[in-house]
Amino acid sequence: MAQSSSDVQPAGKGQSLPPELMRVAGVVLLGLLVMQLDGTMVSVALNTLSHELSASVATLQWVVTAYLLALMVGMPLAGWAADRFGPRTMWIVSLAVFLVGSVLCGLSDSIWMLVVARVVQGLGGGMMVPVGQAMLMRLAGMEHRAKLVALMAIPGMIGPTLGPVLGGVIVDDFDWRWMFFINIPIGVVAFLVAGRNLPNVKAETAAKLDVLGVLLLVPGLVAVVYGFSRASTVGFGSGQVIGLLAVGGALLAGFGVHASRPDVDALVSMRMFRYRGFAASCTLLLLVGLTMGAGIVQPLFLQQVHGESPMGTGLLLVAFGVGSVITSVLLGRVFNKLGPRLVGTVGIVLAIAGAAFFTQFDAGTSRGLILVAMLVSGVGLAMVVLTMSTALYIGLPPQQIGRATGASRIFQQLGLSAGTAVISVVLQIQLSDRAREAPEGAVGPGGLADAYSATFWWGVGFLVLAVVPTLFLPKSVLVAAPVPNKAAEAAQPQGA
Incomplete structure (x- = not known):
C-alpha cells in the first residue's frame, strides 16, 4: 500500500505549523491541560476528602481507582467512535461528558457519589485524549507530526508539576470542591473554541461496533489494571490479585486471537503490528x-x-x-x-x-x-x-x-x-x-x-x-x- 500524499513530505525543512493546524492544536491542548490538572490535583486532597466525607482509606482509594478504570473503558472505544462518528463530534462529546463529571464531583455530598462522578469523568477523559491526538495526526502531514507531538507533551509536563501545587492551594485556602469546579471555565472555553476551530473531519467508516471485541478487551483491561492497583496494596501473592490478573490475561489473550482474524474489524487490529x-x-x-x-x-x-x-x-x-x-x-x-x-x-x-x-x-x-x-x-x-x-x-x-x-x-x-x-x-x-x-x-x-x-x-x-x-x-x-x-x-x- 502506498503512503498517503499527506505523509510524503520533505523531512527536516523546519516548516512552521500552518495557522489552521495551530488553532486545532490549541483546542486539543486545552482539553489535555484540563485532564492533566484534574488527575494530579486530586492526589493531594485525599486526606481532606477522608475527613470531610467520612471515608476510610480502603473506600477512599476508589476515588482514584474508579477514575483509572473508567479511563481504560473509554480508551479502546475512542478509535472506533472517532472513525464511526467523526473525531470532531466525538471530541466535543467527550469533553462534555468530562465536564458533566466535574460538576457532579464538585456537588458530591458522599464518597460514593464522588466515586460515581469520577467514573463519568474517566469515561469522557479516556476518549477525549486519544480522539484529539488522532485528529491532529490525521490533519498533519508527517513533516508536522513531530512538532505537534512536542506541543502535546507540554500539558503532560506542566500538569504533574502545577497540579499538586494548585491542588494544595485550593485545599488549604478554599474548598476541595473547587478542584473540580476549576475545570468548568477552562472546559467551557475549550468547548466554545472547538465549535469554531475544529474541522468537521469526515468519518472513516460506517462499520458496526465489534461487540465481541468489546466484551473481551474492556473487561480484560479493567481486570488487569485493577489487579495491578490491588497488588500495590496487598502484594502479588494475594489470591484476589492472582485471580484478577489471570482472568484479565485470559480475556486479553482471547481478544488477541479474535482481533487477528482477517474478517474482523477489531477495536485494535493485530494487523497494525505489521508496521x-x-x-x-x-x-x-x-x-x-x-x-x-x-x-x-x-x-x-x-x-x-x-x-x-x-x-x-x-x-x-x-x-x-x-x-x-x-x-x-x-x-x-x-x-x-x-x-x-x-x-x-x-x-x-x-x-x-x-x-x-x-x-x-x-x-x-x-x-x-x-x-x-x-x-x-x-x-x-x-x-x-x-x-x-x-x-x-x-x-x-x-x-x-x-x-x-x-x-x-x-x-x-x-x-x-x-x-x-x-x-x-x-x-x-x-x-x-x-x-x-x-x-x-x-x-x-x-x-x-x-x-x-x-x-x-x-x-x-x-x-x-x-x-x-x-x-x-x-x-x-x-x-x-x-x-x-x-x-x-x-x-x-x-x-x-
Whole structure:
C-alpha cells in the first residue's frame, strides 16, 4: 500500500505549523491541560476528602481507582467512535461528558457519589485524549507530526508539576470542591473554541461496533489494571490479585486471537503490528510506562531519605519538567532530520543514566546532583516519548490512525499501572527487610537509602529492556507502508 500524499513530505525543512493546524492544536491542548490538572490535583486532597466525607482509606482509594478504570473503558472505544462518528463530534462529546463529571464531583455530598462522578469523568477523559491526538495526526502531514507531538507533551509536563501545587492551594485556602469546579471555565472555553476551530473531519467508516471485541478487551483491561492497583496494596501473592490478573490475561489473550482474524474489524487490529514503527512504539510505550510508574518513589525518597519538605520536593522535581519541555520544543524542529532511531537511542541512554544516578543517592547527596539527575532524566524521557509518539504512525494508512492512537494509550496505561504496582511492592519488601535487620525495627537513614537504591535499580532495568525495541525503530520518518495482500484486503471490512 502506498503512503498517503499527506505523509510524503520533505523531512527536516523546519516548516512552521500552518495557522489552521495551530488553532486545532490549541483546542486539543486545552482539553489535555484540563485532564492533566484534574488527575494530579486530586492526589493531594485525599486526606481532606477522608475527613470531610467520612471515608476510610480502603473506600477512599476508589476515588482514584474508579477514575483509572473508567479511563481504560473509554480508551479502546475512542478509535472506533472517532472513525464511526467523526473525531470532531466525538471530541466535543467527550469533553462534555468530562465536564458533566466535574460538576457532579464538585456537588458530591458522599464518597460514593464522588466515586460515581469520577467514573463519568474517566469515561469522557479516556476518549477525549486519544480522539484529539488522532485528529491532529490525521490533519498533519508527517513533516508536522513531530512538532505537534512536542506541543502535546507540554500539558503532560506542566500538569504533574502545577497540579499538586494548585491542588494544595485550593485545599488549604478554599474548598476541595473547587478542584473540580476549576475545570468548568477552562472546559467551557475549550468547548466554545472547538465549535469554531475544529474541522468537521469526515468519518472513516460506517462499520458496526465489534461487540465481541468489546466484551473481551474492556473487561480484560479493567481486570488487569485493577489487579495491578490491588497488588500495590496487598502484594502479588494475594489470591484476589492472582485471580484478577489471570482472568484479565485470559480475556486479553482471547481478544488477541479474535482481533487477528482477517474478517474482523477489531477495536485494535493485530494487523497494525505489521508496521515496524507501530510495533516498536507500542512496546516502548509499555516499557517506558513501567519506568514512569516507578517514578512514584522519587518524591518519597526526597522526603523520607533526603529530608526535603513537600515544597522542596516539588521544586527539585521541576527540573524534570523543565528538561522535558525544553527538549520537546527544540527537538520537534529537527526530529525529522535526525530520525526516530537516532533520537530514541540517545534518549534511552540518557534516561538510563538519569535513573542510574538515583541508585547512588543517599541523605548526604547534594541538591545540585539531584537536579542534574532530574534534568538528564527529563531530557532523555522527552526524547523517547517524542520518538515513540511520532514513530507510531510511520507507514500507517490514514484510516488506521484513530485506532492506533487508542491502542497506544492502552499500552502506556498498562505500563503505568504495572510499573506503579511492581515498584510499590518492591519498595515495601525492601523496607521490611531493612526493618528486620535494624535494632528494634527502626530503620536508619542508611537503611532507608539502601532500600530505595535497590528499588531504583528496577526502574533502570525497565529502561534497559526498552533498548531492544528502540533499535527496531525506523531510521527515517519516510518509510513506505508494507505492500498488503490485495485479495485479503478485498475480503476485509471497510476501515479494518
